Amino acid sequence: xxxxTLKDIAKVAKVSYSTVSRALSGSKExxxxxxxxxxxxxxxxxxxxxxxxxxxxxxxxxTIGLILTSVNNPFMSELANxxxxxxxxxxxNIILCSSAHELEQEQQxxxxxxxxxxxxxxxxxxxxxxxxxxxxxxxxxxxxxxSGNSRDMPVSYVxxxxxxxIVMGMEYLISLxxxxxxxxxxxxxxxxxxxxxxxxxxxCGKHGLNAQFKDNTNNFTSIHNGYELAKELFSHRPLPFxxxxxxxxxxxxxxxxAADEDGIRVPEDISILGxxxxxxxxxxxxxxxxxxxxxxxxxxxxVEELVGRIxxxxxxxxxxILPPKLIKRKSCVKAVQETASLQx
Amino acid sequence: xxxxTLKDIAKVAKVSYSTVSRALSGSKExxxxxxxxxxxxxxxxxxxxxxxxxxxxxxxxxTIGLILTSVNNPFMSELANxxxxxxxxxxxNIILCSSAHELEQEQQxxxxxxxxxxxxxxxxxxxxxxxxxxxxxxxxxxxxxxSGNSRDMPVSYVxxxxxxxIVMGMEYLISLxxxxxxxxxxxxxxxxxxxxxxxxxxxCGKHGLNAQFKDNTNNFTSIHNGYELAKELFSHRPLPFxxxxxxxxxxxxxxxxAADEDGIRVPEDISILGxxxxxxxxxxxxxxxxxxxxxxxxxxxxVEELVGRIxxxxxxxxxxILPPKLIKRKSCVKAVQETASLQx
DNA sequence: CTGAAAGCGCTAACAC
DNA sequence: GTGTTAGCGCTTTCAG
Numbered sequence: 001x002x003x004x005t006l007k008d009i010a011k012v013a014k015v016s017y018s019t020v021s022r023a024l025s026g027s028k029e030x031x032x033x034x035x036x037x038x039x040x041x042x043x044x045x046x047x048x049x050x051x052x053x054x055x056x057x058x059x060x061x062x063t064i065g066l067i068l069t070s071v072n073n074p075f076m077s078e079l080a081n082x083x084x085x086x087x088x089x090x091x092x093n094i095i096l097c098s099s100a101h102e103l104e105q106e107q108q109x110x111x112x113x114x115x116x117x118x119x120x121x122x123x124x125x126x127x128x129x130x131x132x133x134x135x136x137x138x139x140x141x142x143x144x145x146x147s148g149n150s151r152d153m154p155v156s157y158v159x160x161x162x163x164x165x166i167v168m169g170m171e172y173l174i175s176l177x178x179x180x181x182x183x184x185x186x187x188x189x190x191x192x193x194x195x196x197x198x199x200x201x202x203x204c205g206k207h208g209l210n211a212q213f214k215d216n217t218n219n220f221t222s223i224h225n226g227y228e229l230a231k232e233l234f235s236h237r238p239l240p241f242x243x244x245x246x247x248x249x250x251x252x253x254x255x256x257x258a259a260d261e262d263g264i265r266v267p268e269d270i271s272i273l274g275x276x277x278x279x280x281x282x283x284x285x286x287x288x289x290x291x292x293x294x295x296x297x298x299x300x301x302x303v304e305e306l307v308g309r310i311x312x313x314x315x316x317x318x319x320x321i322l323p324p325k326l327i328k329r330k331s332c333v334k335a336v337q338e339t340a341s342l343q344x
Numbered sequence: 345x346x347x348x349t350l351k352d353i354a355k356v357a358k359v360s361y362s363t364v365s366r367a368l369s370g371s372k373e374x375x376x377x378x379x380x381x382x383x384x385x386x387x388x389x390x391x392x393x394x395x396x397x398x399x400x401x402x403x404x405x406x407t408i409g410l411i412l413t414s415v416n417n418p419f420m421s422e423l424a425n426x427x428x429x430x431x432x433x434x435x436x437n438i439i440l441c442s443s444a445h446e447l448e449q450e451q452q453x454x455x456x457x458x459x460x461x462x463x464x465x466x467x468x469x470x471x472x473x474x475x476x477x478x479x480x481x482x483x484x485x486x487x488x489x490x491s492g493n494s495r496d497m498p499v500s501y502v503x504x505x506x507x508x509x510i511v512m513g514m515e516y517l518i519s520l521x522x523x524x525x526x527x528x529x530x531x532x533x534x535x536x537x538x539x540x541x542x543x544x545x546x547x548c549g550k551h552g553l554n555a556q557f558k559d560n561t562n563n564f565t566s567i568h569n570g571y572e573l574a575k576e577l578f579s580h581r582p583l584p585f586x587x588x589x590x591x592x593x594x595x596x597x598x599x600x601x602a603a604d605e606d607g608i609r610v611p612e613d614i615s616i617l618g619x620x621x622x623x624x625x626x627x628x629x630x631x632x633x634x635x636x637x638x639x640x641x642x643x644x645x646x647v648e649e650l651v652g653r654i655x656x657x658x659x660x661x662x663x664x665i666l667p668p669k670l671i672k673r674k675s676c677v678k679a680v681q682e683t684a685s686l687q688x
Numbered sequence: 689c690t691g692a693a694a695g696c697g698c699t700a701a702c703a704c
Numbered sequence: 705g706t707g708t709t710a711g712c713g714c715t716t717t718c719a720g
Contacts, residue, residue: 003458003484005713016691021715029689046480048459052405053713055396056696063439071428077421084415084440093460095407096428096440114347115392116437136390140347223627257628283567284601285629349697360707365699375705397697400712692719703708 004047013041024049055117064092064306065113067123069101070220074250074278075295076124079146082299083122090307092119099126101219103133110137120306122146127219128191131155142309144302144318147192156309156317158301162192165291165324166199169245169273172289172326174207177335178243178271182212184233184255185226185247189219196247196275212241221247226254234262242270242335249274249281249290256286256331271332277325287330294322348391357385368393399461408436408650409457411467413445414564418594418622419639420468423490426643427466434651436463443470445563447477454481464650466490471563472535475499486653488646488662491536500653500661502645506536509635509668510543513589513617516633516670518551521679522587522615526556528577528599529570529591533563540591540619556585565591570598578606586614586679593618593625593634600630600675615676621669631674638666 010017015034022030023038055061064087068076084094095118099106106126113121120142125131131153134143138155145157173181183200187193204211214233218225226246246252252274259266266272274281274290281288305318354361359378366374367382399405408431412420428438439462443450450470457465464486469475475497478487482499489501517525527544531537548555558577562569570590590596596618603610610616618625618634625632649662 003461003713007713017713018692018715019690022690025715031689034689046484048455050461050713051459052396052399052461053696054715056400056698056713057715059696061396072425077425081416081421084442093456094440096438098428111392112437115395117347117394117396140390253627260628280624280627283597283624283627283630284604286627347697351697361697362699362708363706366706369699373705378705394697397712398699400697400714401699403712690720692717694715694717696714698712699710701708701710704706 003050004045005050006047009038009041009045009047012045013038059117060119061117062092063095063116063118064303065095065097065109065116065118065121065123067097067099067106067109067113067121069099069124069126071096071098073220073222074280075248075276075293078278079124079295079299082296083303086300086303087307090303092307099123101126103127103129106130107133107137110134114141120144120310122302122306127189142306144306144309146298146302151191154317156305156319158298158305158318158320158322159192160293160298160324161321162195162324163199163202165275165293166196166245167203168324168326169275169291170200170203170207172328173243173245173271173273173332174203174209176243176271176332179207179209179335180212180241181209181243181245182214182233182241183247184214184244185216185221185229185251186213187216187219187221187247193247200245216247216251221250223250223254223257226251227257228254230255230258231262234258234264239264239270243273243332244270245273245275247275249276249278249288252288252290252331253280253286256288267331267333269336271335273332277327281327281329289329289332290327292325292327294325297322347394348389349394350391353382353385353389353391356389357382403461404463405461406436407439407460407462408647409439409441409453409460409462409465409467411441411443411450411453411457411465413443413468413470415440415442417564417566418624419592419620419637422622423468423639423643426640427647430644430647431651434647436651443467445470447471447473450474451477451481454478458485464488464654466646466650471533486650488650488653490642490646495535498661500649500663502642502649502662502664502666503536504637504642504668505665506539506668507543507546509619509637510540510589511547512668512670513619513635514544514547514551516672517587517589517615517617517676518547518553520587520615520676523551523553523679524556524585525553525587525589526558526577526585527591528558528588529560529565529573529595530557531560531563531565531591537591544589560591560595565594567594567598567601570595571601572598574599574602575606578602578608583608583614587617587676588614589617589619591619593620593622593632596632596634596675597624597630600632611675611677612680615679617676621671625671625673633673633676634671636669636671638669641666 006017006020010020020038023035097109124146147159252272274288277290277292281290350361350364354364364382367379441453466488468490491503596616618632621634621636625634
């Protein structure tokens, strides 16, 4: 049950254990003959390097902590998938943690990760307060934020241009003839979402549209809560809008489900535009039009920056805001005139 | 940048560092006064326990390795989510790895996890050969398999009754009047899948049905490969079946997409039954009928067994085969007589 | 090219 | 109650 150590094999090979260490590490200060002999014995005895012990002396663990607000959410798990890929390519393993959107748990897992001597941390912040709450820790270990929430903070982050994404979506909806567009899922406490709301308001202002909101009182987003919110929304007829801009694809999916149940046809009766472009959006019969967050690029750049910092890169933090992209599928169509006029 | 150690705070507190260790560990052999004093200093100086160092002496890491065949697959990520939840509840962190369905990579990550001194490993095997390939390692670290593939092997595993699941699905389809049922996605090399095929064949035999197959030549399953396979299948008309039993929900989703494109209506023209009950299956407009694998229960029992072994539990390995469940949604309906008779 | 020895930060057994 | 000390398995000088 217990592992074979350097000493064990040194004994068998009749060399000192520093020699064994050299054989293993590919050092040049050793003859090819002894190296082969030692390596063979290692194989025979089933030796595996004890990374815990190595970490003690090298002071590095080749481990990156990934803190998500939730693991059980398509956007997060897609992001996690990309982060895992890129970190692995760079020679790191991931320890996966969740903050459950709670500042306190976030702080706790951050400390845990520090205790485990993670070489660096990638974090999707739990809320607006995350930076302040973690500030002292962030100074001790390279950290990069994903997904905004860090305006004016001296940390590296990569996010998508949320303002621009919403404006893009609004322009599209407006070009389709919609003038009564409801913003679905406004969520106080999240910087990401306040930026999106700003974009919405700006578009409304520019085009002389009335702003309409359906607020999300939870501090997370899911199909289920989108569904429940939508049920409430649909209980008042006639509907005073021809299109819904959902603040996340999961919410959009919930809306579609509620609409199905309530006999509202998408897109014939109302158009729905999402945000995120999770893989669900591309499913047959769903075909959700949406604003894409470039998840792979976000993961790639975040990992690149983090690894750079770990390896000693100095200088200004990377503060990268990536452009979003409009993905046209089938959930948005030209506004139906009669519905629109219903409430004018 | 470097961390505060026990010694550092011992110096400040003017005590020996074993006293500090005692204060931290909640030992009783210390006066309340010094404990408080020490704890305060720890807080002020921002001390975090070095788990790497602790692991060196305790020989335990509170880490569990999770090896999946792929992270980018709904079934796997749902499973991962549950495993993460249950391990966290038991006080362990997860290191997430992928075998990419390759025996060689599987062996590699298994060894890596051993090197990191994971206290235990939960693995979804890459293929039939996994057990044999890992046998020597498995003796060194507590391991539990998820998702079959381990018949007659002296390892703990928890899986679903695949044979029973298929029989259940077939009975349902047959009760709906289908007699021409194609099994979609047969995949050689996977034990799970050969058990399912056995179930299919048994049902066909019992009811005097002709077996029809569409083989999956890849060693993985995805929406995309389901789609491509289905496109081939649909290129020969008329369709010699009224229902398709897909070996996975992802494949079923691909079939639906292809059907959509080719003007085949689901369920009016053909019924589709999936396997797994991934969360996608429950989406509005998709409403895929399927056989559920009890993922949460599988995760829970696997974690329970693993933690038991880690804590020294002896005795026979747990070999648990959970019952599947038929989930009726909207993708299967009564067979249309004319279509069925077309090829009789 | 190889061996001896120090020490990473901590826990735990042993003294006092 | 508190201090001293011996490792845990490894890497890395420093000698030879």
